[in-house]
Amino acid sequence: MFSNASHNSRLSAISPVPGDRAVLAKVTELIADLKPDDVDLLKGLHRIQHQYRYIPPDAIPLLAQQFNTTPAIIFGTIDFYSELWLVPPAENVVEWCSGPACLVKNSTGIRRALEAELGCEMSKASPDGRFELRLVQCDGTCNLAPLIRHQGEYLGPLTTSEAIRFARGLTGRVPSAAGGGQGGSSGAATEAAE
Numbered sequence: 001m002f003s004n005a006s007h008n009s010r011l012s013a014i015s016p017v018p019g020d021r022a023v024l025a026k027v028t029e030l031i032a033d034l035k036p037d038d039v040d041l042l043k044g045l046h047r048i049q050h051q052y053r054y055i056p057p058d059a060i061p062l063l064a065q066q067f068n069t070t071p072a073i074i075f076g077t078i079d080f081y082s083e084l085w086l087v088p089p090a091e092n093v094v095e096w097c098s099g100p101a102c103l104v105k106n107s108t109g110i111r112r113a114l115e116a117e118l119g120c121e122m123s124k125a126s127p128d129g130r131f132e133l134r135l136v137q138c139d140g141t142c143n144l145a146p147l148i149r150h151q152g153e154y155l156g157p158l159t160t161s162e163a164i165r166f167a168r169g170l171t172g173r174v175p176s177a178a179g180g181g182q183g184g185s186s187g188a189a190t191e192a193a194e
């Protein structure tokens, strides 16, 4: 994915990497065993995000050094993958699938309902920082379309009213209908049908 040779001399000039010492120490530990190739870069990014729930900016120069490339390439790689984040997530992140199977089954209506109920626009946190709606790509679970994900669990197929019920559960206005794992719409669907 990226070329290493032309960047090495410039990167050596910025060592040691500036930034939060605790972050630098932890990131160094997390990526110490990784080799400078694409596969290991993704592995390193996932390790860091698992640790912090996002990629702290202080980790970027360190990653560039470890993988013999530039910070710009690291930024570009993170930006390419919608699952990798450069800012801390809100307390509750709801992922909305933007894929075609979801779109043809009214995922846009679900998006509008979630934005209204959670008080946040797509890709922005609510003013109180409690909720965030994130656009994600299809991951192949189209049998659940239209779906959303919350805390790693899938909710779908969802109707708009079920999405509203779910969002109100998160905000505390009604008991949460979230959960159930893959195919977890059954809880929401059951409640909506009652």
Ligand code: FES
Pocket (backbone or CB within 6 Å): 097, 098, 099, 100, 101, 102, 103, 137, 138, 139, 140, 141, 142, 143, 145, 146, 147
């Ligand atoms: S299009 Fe949404 S899961 Fe495939």
